[in-house]
Amino acid sequence: MTSSMFAQELDQPAPIAQAPLTWRETNRAAPAAGQLEIHVVACGVCRSNLHMIEGDWVDGGVPAISPIIPGHEVTGYVSALGEGVTGFAVGDPVGVQPLWSSCETCEFCVSGRENLCHDRKITGEHVNGGYAEYMIATAAHTYHVPANLDLVDSAPLFCPGITAFAAVDKLTIGAGDTVAIFGLGGVGHMAVQFAALTGARVVAVGRTPEHLEVARELGAAETVDSRDPEALARIADTADAVITFAPADAVTAQAFDALKWGGTLVNGVALTLDGFPFNKAQTIHASVIGTRAQMREVLELAAAGKIRTVVDSFDMNTAGDVLTALAAGSLRSRAVLANPGVTTA
Ligand SMILES: [Zn+2]
Ligand SMILES: [Zn+2]
CATH class of the missing domain: 3.40.50.720 (NAD(P)-binding Rossmann-like Domain)
Structure with a gap:
């Protein structure tokens, strides 16, 4: 495993016109126990990404780390497994939604309402997200994407969906x-x-x-x-x-x-x-995000052809331009940032 990757990193929130995101080589972390690494195919561009990047949520402690990689509607292929991870294999098509992790022990987590966990971590806000070549995910909050779904088209299932x-x-x-x-x-x-x-x-x-x-x-x-x-x-x-x-x-x-x-x-x-x-x-x-059980229902409905996304795809390295277009209201549909040529783990 190489130890670096390219990603869109945010050092300091600033108006998008000041180009606060930088596409640069950065550390590629290894998955810890209970985590897996995803070779990112695509990441949807969400208005909440823009809010965080422009500093609207600084008072609420977001972004929680600096630099941070934004992005929370992520698809790709499993590229490495941390210790103790079962149910996934390298090469599996997967996705991650905004709910990156939850404590698994509070009243909300044990009753299937983990989206209300007070210790929840949000992908790309508390931890690094999907505007990158690789992303670390919590296995318990990673979803198998049905084989008949395109991973670029599927990215918005993980937030708008x-x-x-x-x-x-x-x-x-x-x-x-x-x-x-x-x-x-x-x-x-x-x-x-x-x-x-x-x-x-x-x-x-x-x-x-x-x-x-x-x-x-x-x-x-x-x-x-x-x-x-x-x-x-x-x-x-x-x-x-x-x-x-x-x-x-x-x-x-x-x-x-x-x-x-x-x-x-x-x-x-x-x-x-x-x-x-x-x-x-x-x-x-x-209503805020959704639970794991609901996420699986969304994926089943998409695989059965009952719902679909409406997507325009852009290269991952153009995130700043895409966010500028989002801010200007000139995007026709959901924008998805894609890493060209990712066909395997
Ligand atoms: Zn979103
Ligand atoms: Zn909890």
Whole structure:
């Protein structure tokens, strides 16, 4: 094993325009007990990567190390096994989601809610992530990727996919129900598909014609341009459930306007609540990432062809340009950074 690799390293958070990421040769760590090393094929580019890189989360202690390698929706091939790791072999196609590790002993970990573990570590925020040629993962939080799935296309299953699945999974919905999805980025497009699989009628609400068109292709029965007040008025008080992934108070207000009395709002982003009424008896249900069991369900649904990602692939060494495009809002779909030519461990 060689002891170095190339990676995108962040020394100090700074605006993306200052090019805070550097593609450079760095230490290639060996997997410790219970860990494995992944030869990274692809890593999705998430808006939360941009938040961390630009320093929005410094007050919350993220990034936790310096330098740090960002990236938390990672696929690749197992390239080395640490001591005591079973269930994986070198060459296996695998993936890692944002939940890099959990304590395995707290009340949340022992009840299958390890995404709520207070000692959870987040990939690419507390430990090095997937914007690299190689990444160390916790075997207990590494997933086999079914053989019929492409590893570049599959990378976003590990953040938008699991995040959207867990949000829809919070709801008891089916045929005869209407679900409105607000915010049609990578997560919203996955949520449209999971919601449609329940048999519910899906209304997709977004800002750009491209995103609305993709939502229709993915199973939305109706799309609504969120810049059109008349269109929004037509869906007022029509949804049994709403799901919002757009971190904007104006969108939250639109989502509540669409929600029926007694309905449920699931938020996958922070909400600012001002004057939440009790007389409509509505429920708010926050959702963060998802559990291991849910991640495995996402992979099964993808392998069965029931859901798909919408991906544009870029070279790993262009992460700065891709993040700049993300910040400018000029990406058409989920961007994935790929290491060219990785076909084996
Ligand atoms: Zn993400
Ligand atoms: Zn725990």
